Amino acid sequence: MKIIKNGKGMLFTSPDPDQARAFFRDEKCSARSMKNKIMPLGDAIEKYVCDGDYLAIGGFGSNRTPIAACHEIVRQKKKRLGFLGHTATHDMQILSAGEVYDRIDISYGVGLEARGLSGCSRAYLERGTVAITEWTNYALTARLKAASMGIPFLPARQMIGTDTFERSAAVQASCPFTGKDMTLIPALYPDVSVIHVHEADCYGNARFKGIAVSDIELTQATKRLIITTERLVPHSEISRSPDQTLIPFHLVDAVCEVPYGAYPGGMPYEYFSDEDNLASWLQAEKDAQSFKAFIDQEIFGVKDHYDYIQRHGGIKRMNELRNKEHMTGMEVLP
Amino acid sequence: MKLYNDMEMMIVVAARELENGKTVAVGTGAPCAAAMLAQKTHAPDLIIFFEAGGMSPKLVEMPISVGDSRTFHQACRAGSMGDVMDACARGAVDYTFLGGAQIDRFGKPEFHHDRNRSWETQSPFPRQRRSK
Numbered sequence: 001m002k003i004i005k006n007g008k009g010m011l012f013t014s015p016d017p018d019q020a021r022a023f024f025r026d027e028k029c030s031a032r033s034m035k036n037k038i039m040p041l042g043d044a045i046e047k048y049v050c051d052g053d054y055l056a057i058g059g060f061g062s063n064r065t066p067i068a069a070c071h072e073i074v075r076q077k078k079k080r081l082g083f084l085g086h087t088a089t090h091d092m093q094i095l096s097a098g099e100v101y102d103r104i105d106i107s108y109g110v111g112l113e114a115r116g117l118s119g120c121s122r123a124y125l126e127r128g129t130v131a132i133t134e135w136t137n138y139a140l141t142a143r144l145k146a147a148s149m150g151i152p153f154l155p156a157r158q159m160i161g162t163d164t165f166e167r168s169a170a171v172q173a174s175c176p177f178t179g180k181d182m183t184l185i186p187a188l189y190p191d192v193s194v195i196h197v198h199e200a201d202c203y204g205n206a207r208f209k210g211i212a213v214s215d216i217e218l219t220q221a222t223k224r225l226i227i228t229t230e231r232l233v234p235h236s237e238i239s240r241s242p243d244q245t246l247i248p249f250h251l252v253d254a255v256c257e258v259p260y261g262a263y264p265g266g267m268p269y270e271y272f273s274d275e276d277n278l279a280s281w282l283q284a285e286k287d288a289q290s291f292k293a294f295i296d297q298e299i300f301g302v303k304d305h306y307d308y309i310q311r312h313g314g315i316k317r318m319n320e321l322r323n324k325e326h327m328t329g330m331e332v333l334p
Numbered sequence: 335m336k337l338y339n340d341m342e343m344m345i346v347v348a349a350r351e352l353e354n355g356k357t358v359a360v361g362t363g364a365p366c367a368a369a370m371l372a373q374k375t376h377a378p379d380l381i382i383f384f385e386a387g388g389m390s391p392k393l394v395e396m397p398i399s400v401g402d403s404r405t406f407h408q409a410c411r412a413g414s415m416g417d418v419m420d421a422c423a424r425g426a427v428d429y430t431f432l433g434g435a436q437i438d439r440f441g442k443p444e445f446h447h448d449r450n451r452s453w454e455t456q457s458p459f460p461r462q463r464r465s466k
Binding site: 063115157212327 | 362363366384385386387388394396397398399400401402403405406412413414415416419423
């Protein structure tokens with residue numbers, strides 16, 4: 001295969017499938033057993049997210065994203081993490097506030113979509129202490145897909161002719177079959193990932209509703225996987241309709257029951273995002289001093305996610321967001 | 335006094351480009367607004383794909399995120415990023431439609447940096463977007 005050019009970005013993780021295979025074979029044995037994996041979220045983060053690890057967060061920024069886990073990672077003051085800034089928004093905002101990562105593969109992360117730009121994520125990256133390699137969202141999905149297939153790279157038509165390619169760690173080569181230019185996208189095996197779902201049993205068999213984003217690829221690529229779930233369900237419920245299982249137990253290391261675990265982000269068919277809460281972040285970010293007090297109040301001064309929900313309006317507020325999600329009272333006739 | 339701002343003008347002009355019955359993969363912000371405007375006016379059968387996996391929703395209100403639940407409201411499928419992006423890669427959509435921080439005369443969008451000063455975006459977006 002003829003190499004045309006190399007992106008100049010740094011590759012933070014090894015794409016070697018045999019290194020990953022050795023991990024899956026030798027160190028992932030306990031996940032492969034049907035054992036009870038339920039534990040408190042704090043314990044799961046303490047056990048499986050280690051300083052220096054490469055971390056990925058599931059969902060889509062503020063949608064079905066394990067926000068409670070992001071809070072916990074900051075609360076436990078994790079350090080020197082690598083971070084997959086893939087379809088990231090509020091999750092990255094939280095992790096930037098905690099300054100928990102020092103290297104990032106980024107496609108979309110500083111922006112908050114229609115909400116604006118995160119001042120804190122932007123300032124953290126502009127400071128120059130974080131190593132940055134750039135990609136597109138699809139390129140990062142392809143990196144996870146390659147890892148999930150146990151291969152070192154995938155060829156794709158991605159980033160060709162862009163500055164993003166120059167800042168990526170991809171390689172451009174000509175296809176041996178057609179002679180066409182392709183981008184070779186290296187596999188990414190995160191050390192640990194967290195995904196939020198609607199339902200899981202104690203073994204980690206999990207299912208979610210709504211869009212999958214890149215979570216299926218992520219669950220298969222990651223070395224360790226923590227599931228946070230709105231509800232625990234009995235195993236009989238899972239085995240009654242195994243076609244609904246999107247994440248099978250053998251990929252999962254820990255199961256944490258965290259109701260409203262995506263709040264203040266949204267959870268499809270459960271609750272819509274809390275725009276007032278998310279706007280308060282944008283407001284607080286404008287001033288570094290007040291932002292510090294804000295983080296103390298919103299994360300460090302909070303015991304756990306139950307406490308957090310309580311401080312943000314409790315059941316009453318969650319019910320309002322449930323009505324908003326279902327557009328109750330705002331039905332539009334065709 | 336102008337009754338609209340530049341952003342609103344862009345959205346209206348962009349919406350007119352989208353023909354009824356065509357398939358368009360849209361990004362966050364203005365493209366999404368343009369697709370919704372088209373669907374609510376001259377292109378009720380516009381097929382809208384979102385990168386996060388929403389396929390062919392009826393947009394009743396503006397999604398805040400291209401992954402929020404409005405992006406697969408009354409949709410044909412709540413799929414994945416792979417579903418949508420793979421379709422784009424193999425030529426199975428009519429249009430893809432993205433916003434950028436700035437755009438050059440060749441139509442190349444700039445998303446988040448200029449050539450010399452990475453991460454110090456020169457674009458005023460979004461701070462001045464409603465200022466006119």
